[in-house]
Amino acid sequence: xxxxxxxxxxxxxxILALALGCVATRRAFASAALFIAYxxxxxxxxxxxxxxxxxxxxxxxxxxxxxxxxxxxxxRLEGLAEPSPDAETGxxxxxxIGIGCAALTVAIGAAVLLLPDxxxxxxxxxxxNLATTDLGNPVTAVLMSFRAxxxxxxxxxxxxxxxxxxALTPExxxxxxxxxxxxxxxxxxxxxxxxxxxxxxxxxxIHILWVGADAPGGKFQAAAVLAAMWLMPWxxxxxxxxxxxxxxxxxxxxxxxxxxxLIGLGGALAEGAFLAYPPGWAKPLxxxxxxxxxxxxxxxxxxxxxxxxxxxx
Amino acid sequence: xxxxxxxxxxxxxxxxxxxxxxxxxGLLRFPDTASRLHALTKADHLGLGLVVLGLLPQMDSLAGxxxxxxxxxxxxxxxxxTGPMIARLLRRQGGIT
Numbered sequence: 113x114x115x116x117x118x119x120x121x122x123x124x125x126x127i128l129a130l131a132l133g134c135v136a137t138r139r140a141f142a143s144a145a146l147f148i149a150y151x152x153x154x155x156x157x158x159x160x161x162x163x164x165x166x167x168x169x170x171x172x173x174x175x176x177x178x179x180x181x182x183x184x185x186x187x188r189l190e191g192l193a194e195p196s197p198d199a200e201t202g203x204x205x206x207x208x209i210g211i212g213c214a215a216l217t218v219a220i221g222a223a224v225l226l227l228p229d230x231x232x233x234x235x236x237x238x239x240x241n242l243a244t245t246d247l248g249n250p251v252t253a254v255l256m257s258f259r260a261x262x263x264x265x266x267x268x269x270x271x272x273x274x275x276x277x278x279a280l281t282p283e284x285x286x287x288x289x290x291x292x293x294x295x296x297x298x299x300x301x302x303x304x305x306x307x308x309x310x311x312x313x314x315x316x317x318i319h320i321l322w323v324g325a326d327a328p329g330g331k332f333q334a335a336a337v338l339a340a341m342w343l344m345p346w347x348x349x350x351x352x353x354x355x356x357x358x359x360x361x362x363x364x365x366x367x368x369x370x371x372x373x374l375i376g377l378g379g380a381l382a383e384g385a386f387l388a389y390p391p392g393w394a395k396p397l398x399x400x401x402x403x404x405x406x407x408x409x410x411x412x413x414x415x416x417x418x419x420x421x422x423x424x425x
Numbered sequence: 426x427x428x429x430x431x432x433x434x435x436x437x438x439x440x441x442x443x444x445x446x447x448x449x450x451g452l453l454r455f456p457d458t459a460s461r462l463h464a465l466t467k468a469d470h471l472g473l474g475l476v477v478l479g480l481l482p483q484m485d486s487l488a489g490x491x492x493x494x495x496x497x498x499x500x501x502x503x504x505x506x507t508g509p510m511i512a513r514l515l516r517r518q519g520g521i522t
Contacts, residue, residue, distance in 0.1 A: 301505075
């Protein structure tokens with residue numbers, strides 16, 4: 113009891129310290145590095161709270177992929193001129209900002225303290241209806257059946273993010289190869305990892321996707337691993353980035369959300385509700401959506417890291 | 426039998442923790458980046474190796490044992506690769522001669 117409490121206390125203190133350091137540090141690279149460490153500790157905290165699904169997602173997307181995105185952003189910022197220092201904030205503005213932050217803290221604290229006891233929960237309903245989906249993992253049942261609309265919108269947001277990144281393409285670069293050109297690395301540790309890891313990583317990603325039906329895992333975690341397995345050879349210059357006007361690329365990107373919407377519409381026709389699965393068909397339909405969506409999200413995540421095409425020099 | 430297994434676990438995990446503690450002290454106290462990298466990778470390789478070794482008797486299935494060994498192998502590969510990567514970057518910037 114006491115050792116567990118001490119470990120959780122250390123974990124919480126570490127998360128707070130890293131969050132503070134991440135915000136307070138003045139160097140962009142240090143801030144990104146602290147954010148990755150913060151995400152990893154947060155994943156540990158989720159694991160301690162018996163939420164392995166959230167822990168896996170936090171580690172793969174929150175720490176891993178977001179971390180790579182931030183580091184890429186830091187690298188791009190290095191080429192830019194230092195921003196001019198902002199004008200000094202006056203004492204009145206400082207006081208107002210302080211009051212605003214304090215009010216927000218009090219409001220969040222009050223909201224947490226005023227939660228009814230016992231906390232309202234839909235877990236019993238989920239457990240009671242789990243059998244209708246033929247799935248063993250209640251988290252997957254919530255994500256793919258009971259609250260499938262949220263997951264559909266989530267996958268659409270990832271697609272939208274890719275569109276936004278592509279919209280930042282500089283003049284003359286449209287339709288070109290995504291991202292900065294990576295120099296070819298023929299030997300050394302990066303080339304070794306880029307060759308050795310993808311076969312292992314692809315198998316692990318398929319495993320994470322497949323066990324998601326009955327155990328912690330699923331498409332977002334699998335897609336993050338798959339994206340990393342594409343990004344590694346890309347960073348070593350061994351696998352070229354795709355042209356963003358390639359037809360196969362657009363098809364793969366859109367296939368997941370499109371299939372999700374089509375199956376949802378099919379449910380509306382057959383069962384009278386959008387995203388309702390006909391009895392007995394829930395598991396095969398969910399599996400089909402998960403597999404196609406994994407491919408779409410993996411490609412989208414990799415393209416987010418690669419960034420917009422550069423104009424030819 | 427279970428007493429023996431528990432004993433092995435406690436001994437190995439404690440030994441692993443010693444390496445992690447030593448690695449952390451090295452990271453904080455060593456004067457230059459190359460020595461710090463050395464301390465860090467030793468903690469990863471040996472510390473985690475001993476922790477994994479200690480946890481093996483607690484696994485009740487072959488799949489669990491194989492998974493633990495796979496974790497260790499992957500971390501070994503990752504830290505064996507990132508250490509030299511940071512060192513090469515440093516050499517290019519003139520930090521290590």
